[in-house]
Amino acid sequence: MTNILLVDDEPALIAVLQPVLGAEGYSVATASGGVAALRLAEDIKPEVVLLDLGLPDIDGKEVIRALRATSQVPIIVISARHQEGEKIAALDNGADDYVNKPFEIGELMARIRAAIRRSSSLKNAPSTYRSGPLEIDFTARRVSLAGDTVKLSPKEYDLLRTLALSAGQVVTHKRLLAVGWGSDTADSQYLRVYIGLLRQKIEEDPGDPRLLLTEPGVGYRLASAA
Amino acid sequence: MTSGRPNPIARFLAAHLDRGALLRTAIVLALSALLAFAVYPLGEVASALVFVLGITIAGAWSGLASALIAAVAAFLIYNFYLTEPALTFRLATGGDLAPLIVFNLCALVSGVLAGRLKDHAQAARSSNLQLHSLLALSQELQSALRLPDVVVTVERAVHRILGARAVLLHFEDEALRSLSPLPIELGWLAFAHHVATGGTPPADAALIGRRLEPANAPHAVLVLEPLRPGKLEPAFVDAVANMVALALERAALSEQITERRAAAGAEKLKTALLASVSHDFRTPLTAISASASSLIAYGEKLDPETSARLLRGVVDECARLNRYTANLLEMSRMEAGGVSQPLQILSAAEMVVAVLHRVRPRAGERKLLLHPSDQDLLITANPSLFELVLINILDNAILYSDEDARVEVTICAEHGACRIDIADSGHGIPEHALLRVFERFHRVGKSETAGRGSGLGLAIAKGFVEALGGTIDASIPGLDGRGTRITIRLPLAEASNP
Numbered sequence: 001m002t003n004i005l006l007v008d009d010e011p012a013l014i015a016v017l018q019p020v021l022g023a024e025g026y027s028v029a030t031a032s033g034g035v036a037a038l039r040l041a042e043d044i045k046p047e048v049v050l051l052d053l054g055l056p057d058i059d060g061k062e063v064i065r066a067l068r069a070t071s072q073v074p075i076i077v078i079s080a081r082h083q084e085g086e087k088i089a090a091l092d093n094g095a096d097d098y099v100n101k102p103f104e105i106g107e108l109m110a111r112i113r114a115a116i117r118r119s120s121s122l123k124n125a126p127s128t129y130r131s132g133p134l135e136i137d138f139t140a141r142r143v144s145l146a147g148d149t150v151k152l153s154p155k156e157y158d159l160l161r162t163l164a165l166s167a168g169q170v171v172t173h174k175r176l177l178a179v180g181w182g183s184d185t186a187d188s189q190y191l192r193v194y195i196g197l198l199r200q201k202i203e204e205d206p207g208d209p210r211l212l213l214t215e216p217g218v219g220y221r222l223a224s225a226a
Numbered sequence: 227m228t229s230g231r232p233n234p235i236a237r238f239l240a241a242h243l244d245r246g247a248l249l250r251t252a253i254v255l256a257l258s259a260l261l262a263f264a265v266y267p268l269g270e271v272a273s274a275l276v277f278v279l280g281i282t283i284a285g286a287w288s289g290l291a292s293a294l295i296a297a298v299a300a301f302l303i304y305n306f307y308l309t310e311p312a313l314t315f316r317l318a319t320g321g322d323l324a325p326l327i328v329f330n331l332c333a334l335v336s337g338v339l340a341g342r343l344k345d346h347a348q349a350a351r352s353s354n355l356q357l358h359s360l361l362a363l364s365q366e367l368q369s370a371l372r373l374p375d376v377v378v379t380v381e382r383a384v385h386r387i388l389g390a391r392a393v394l395l396h397f398e399d400e401a402l403r404s405l406s407p408l409p410i411e412l413g414w415l416a417f418a419h420h421v422a423t424g425g426t427p428p429a430d431a432a433l434i435g436r437r438l439e440p441a442n443a444p445h446a447v448l449v450l451e452p453l454r455p456g457k458l459e460p461a462f463v464d465a466v467a468n469m470v471a472l473a474l475e476r477a478a479l480s481e482q483i484t485e486r487r488a489a490a491g492a493e494k495l496k497t498a499l500l501a502s503v504s505h506d507f508r509t510p511l512t513a514i515s516a517s518a519s520s521l522i523a524y525g526e527k528l529d530p531e532t533s534a535r536l537l538r539g540v541v542d543e544c545a546r547l548n549r550y551t552a553n554l555l556e557m558s559r560m561e562a563g564g565v566s567q568p569l570q571i572l573s574a575a576e577m578v579v580a581v582l583h584r585v586r587p588r589a590g591e592r593k594l595l596l597h598p599s600d601q602d603l604l605i606t607a608n609p610s611l612f613e614l615v616l617i618n619i620l621d622n623a624i625l626y627s628d629e630d631a632r633v634e635v636t637i638c639a640e641h642g643a644c645r646i647d648i649a650d651s652g653h654g655i656p657e658h659a660l661l662r663v664f665e666r667f668h669r670v671g672k673s674e675t676a677g678r679g680s681g682l683g684l685a686i687a688k689g690f691v692e693a694l695g696g697t698i699d700a701s702i703p704g705l706d707g708r709g710t711r712i713t714i715r716l717p718l719a720e721a722s723n724p
Contacts, residue, residue, distance in 0.1 A: 012513040012546075015539055019532040020520040080508055102512035104519035 002116060005046035006030045007037040007063070008078065009056050017050070020105055026112075034058035038066050041073070048115050049075045050108075051095070053086055060086075061093045068094035072122065074115035078103075084217035088172060091218070097169040098218075114168025114224050121165065129164040131223045134202055134211055136164050143202070150201050155180050159194055160202075160222075163212065168224030170215045195220060238291065247288035251296050254284045259303050266308060273308050274325050281329055282336040289344065290337030297333035301326045356462050359387045363466060367473040371480045376473045377405040380448070384466070389454035390434075393418075394470070396446035405446075418447040434458060436467035443478035446471070506550050510543035517543075542588065549621075552614055553682045557666070560689045571719045572612060574603045574637050574644050581616040582635070591629040594620070597636040603644040604719040607694055615690045618683030619648050619712050627652025632705055643696070644718050649704035649711040660700045664688040684712075691716065 004021055008014055009032045021028045029044050031037035034055045041049065049067065053060030064075055077090045077098040087098050096118065099111050129136040133146040141157060143150045152160065162179045163171055174184040176191055195214075199206040213221045258280025262273040277300040285293030304325055305315055366383040370376040377394050384392035394405045395418045402422055404410045414433065419425075421435030422445070438446040448467050452458055517536040525533065575598040582594050605612075623633045627650050636647040655663055666685040684700075691698040696716035704711040 010509050010513070012510065012539060012543055013516065016513050016516045016520065016536060019528065019535070020516070020524060023524050023527040023532070078512075080504060101508045102515035105516050105523055106519060108516070109523075 001025060001027045002048065003044055003046040004028050004112070005037065005041055005044065005049045007032075007034070007050065007055070008052040009033060009054070010052065013052075017108075024109060032056075034060070034063040037063055041067055041071070045071075046073055047119070048112055049073055050078060050112075051075055052078045053083070053090060061089055064090055064093045064095050072119065074119045076108075076111050076115055087218055088174075091170070091172050092174065096166075110168060110224060114166075117225070118166055118169055126165075129167060129225050131167065131211060131226050133204075136160065138164075145202055152198075152201065156194060156198050156201070159191075160198060163220060163222035164225075167222050170219050170221045172219040174219075176219065247292050248295075250288050251284045251292040254280050254287065255296055255299055255303075258300065262304070262308065270308060274304065274328070277304055277325075277329060278332050281333045285333055285336030286340040286343075288340075290334070290341050293333035293337030293340070294330065297329040301329050304329075356459070356465075360462075360465055360469065362387050364469050367469060370473060371477060373405070373474070373477045373481070374407075376470075376477045377407075380470055380473070381406065384450065385453075388450070388458065388466070389452065390458065391451040391453055393449045394446055395422075395449070396474075397422075397444045402447065414449055418449050421449070422447045434463055436463060438467055438471040438474060440471045440475040440478060442482070443474050446474060507547060510546045510550075513543045514540050549614075549617065552610075553618070553686055556611065556614060556686050556689075557682050560686065560693075568608060569606050570609055571604050571606055572609055574605055574646060574716075575599070576602075577609070577612055578616060578635050578637065578646070581613055581620060584613075585617060585620045585624065588621075589624050589633070592624060592627060593632045595632065595634045597634060599638045601639070603637060603639055605644050605694075605716045606719045607690075607716065611690050615687040615714075616648075618687055622683060622712075623648060623650035623652060623710070626650075626654075627709065631709070634705060639718070640715065642718055643715045646714045646716070647711060648714075650709040651705040652709045654702050654704065654709050655700060657702060660702065663700050664698070687712075687714075 002025070004026045006014060006017055006021070006028055008017075008030070011032075014030050014032075018028050018030060026048075029040055029046065031040050034057050037049075037051070037055075040046075051060055051063060055063065060077065064077075067073060067075060074097070075095040077087065077095045078101060079087050079090070079098055080101050090098065096115055097111050099108050125138070127137065127139050129138070135144045136142070137144075138161065143152055143157065143160065159176055159180050162176060173188050173191060177186045177188065178184040180186075180194065181190060195212065196206070199209050199212055202211055203209045211223045213223065215221055258277050261280075262276040265272040265276055281293055281296045281300055284296035302315070306313060309325075363383050366379050367376065370379040380394055381392050384390055393410050393414055395402050395415070396405055397403075402415070402419055404415070417433050417435055421437055424437070432451055434450040434452070436448045438448055440446065448470050450458065450463065450466075517540050520528070521533060521536055528536070575596070578596055578598075582596060586594055620633065620635075623631075627633070631651045633648070633650045633652075636645075636649070638645050638647075664684050664687070666682060684698075688698050691714055694716055696714060698715075699713045701711045701713065703709055
């Protein structure tokens with residue numbers, strides 16, 4: 001059974017998430033503050049941490065930094081939609097993903113699954129990615145759409161690969177810029193252009209992307225492997 | 227001795243002589259004559275010098291006219307008594323005329339010098355007076371920070387210090403209007419218009435006008451009418467006008483600052499309200515969304531007890547959202563101008579019982595107790611607002627306490643007021659924050675985003691209680707040497723007889 005550590009100071013939310021996550025087969029431990037969360041994380045070695053950024057005792061970003069100092073456990077941040085700065089800071093500090101408040105349970109479950117898959121893929125790197133018609137063979141550097149090979153420039157491939165290795169999770173502008181242009185301070189306009197090119201090649205309707213999704217103000221997310 | 231003299235000399239003497247000057251001259255002359263007789267044995271020259279000294283003293287003391295009179299009189303005395311032949315006015319030799327000439331020249335020099343000295347002194351005195359007037363005016367204007375104050379101060383101070391009637395006019399929508407609360411004559415308005423447009427004012431020279439051009443305020447006109455004889459010097463009037471223009475500038479500036487501060491305050495409140503909406507509404511919404519979507523997605527997997535709890539949670543969170551909405555609404559209503567809701571006579575105990583009943587479901591294991599007073603105490607208030615206030619306070623007691631805490635409400639009569647104490651054995655408030663808890667958006671806690679309340683509850687409570695003429699205080703400890711105590715005192719309604 002997968003251990004999840006839920007950190008939130010809001011009893012109402014804990015009251016909902018604990019039984020529902022339990023029903024999904026996760027074992028849930030809860031903490032209502034950062035100090036308690038760090039102590040619990042030492043004890044139970046959770047496989048996923050759900051973390052509300054607004055904690056009464058210590059700042060959420062500090063909790064992330066402290067967790068990262070000792071472990072690579074996937075951290076999913078629960079935050080408000082308008083707090084892009086907070087989200088980006090959390091991701092920069094080592095969080096893996098976030099979910100906006102208010103969320104539907106399906107969205108949270110998808111994030112948890114993506115996080116678990118990603119953390120297991122860190123141990124033994126996957127050789128392929130497949131979602132809908134899109135297929136990527138990492139060893140052969142081959143991308144195909146419904147069986148037909150898609151020609152990608154090296155930069156396009158690097159970006160797609162990075163997104164695919166974190167499939168289902170958000171990848172920040174900063175990280176993509178570092179991958180494509182070697183500097184995370186490059187102009188994000190380049191990135192937008194390349195994402196547009198990628199969508200032209202892999203999306204059925206580039207105007208209404210289903211695979212390569214925009215996370216406004218934060219980054220991009222490639223649909224989880226299915 | 228001046229009678230029968232030609233007119234110009236008489237006029238000169240009249241203008242420059244008064245009784246005091248004549249008396250002083252006579253005394254000096256008499257003393258000089260006595261001294262001259264006394265020194266006569268030493269020779270004519272000694273006597274003549276004594277007279278020169280006397281004339282000089284008369285001139286220095288009383289001015290040119292006195293000096294000339296003294297010179298003529300001295301010559302006559304000298305000629306009649308002292309020169310040969312004595313006791314006649316006859317001049318024996320041409321040399322006898324020399325004293326007359328010397329006396330008069332000496333009188334002329336000493337008189338002119340003394341006159342100039344006096345004029346300087348006079349000028350210094352008058353400029354000193356003007357300086358004092360300006361200083362006094364500027365001090366009075368300093369304390370006038372609003373336009374109406376400036377207008378009143380100018381009128382009052384100019385009248386008192388300069389002895390003139392003053393009226394300030396300024397341009398409002400291109401038209402010149404009087405700022406004075408009193409009506410002004412049409413003639414003044416016409417005069418002011420001439421001053422403002424730079425035209426030649428009518429011959430009515432009794433009025434003095436200056437155009438004022440403050441940097442950040444409408445241009446204005448200052449019109450003065452001297453009420454005392456004596457001239458107001460143009461340079462002095464300019465200085466006064468400058469000072470008034472500066473005062474107008476300062477008033478406009480302070481008005482702008484006040485406006486901007488009010489606008490900034492309103493903007494801050496709006497931002498805070500929006501932040502409160504986005505933060506405090508999202509939490510219950512998240513719980514509701516998660517519960518409802520879980521019931522849809524995993525309805526069958528969840529046991530009936532969990533399903534019921536999720537549904538219960540949805541209802542509770544809806545109630546919480548409703549309370550937030552009510553608080554926000556009350557807050558903006560209070561901001562818009564006081565509590566103007568219909569008032570009723572209410573029983574304090576009855577209200578508390580009803581509120582305790584409503585709050586109990588979310589109190590968990592906490593014990594909520596009521597200690598009512600012997601008689602039923604009645605107060606005048608709006609029932610829904612009073613309920614909201616009590617709920618806000620009790621919610622705080624629940625929110626900031628552990629499950630095993632107690633919350634006790636005590637009602638009693640105290641000096642013609644109804645006192646309601648809500649005390650808990652919870653976490654309490656740091657002593658330095660006791661006053662701040664009644665500020666809007668103040669939350670007790672370290673993190674800005676932390677806390678479950680909107681930070682509006684106690685601010686609303688304070689607004690409500692004060693609008694009814696009551697007081698509200700926070701103190702520590704509450705119960706068992708810990709926790710918080712909120713004390714409300716409301717005036718008793720007429721109908722109750724404590």
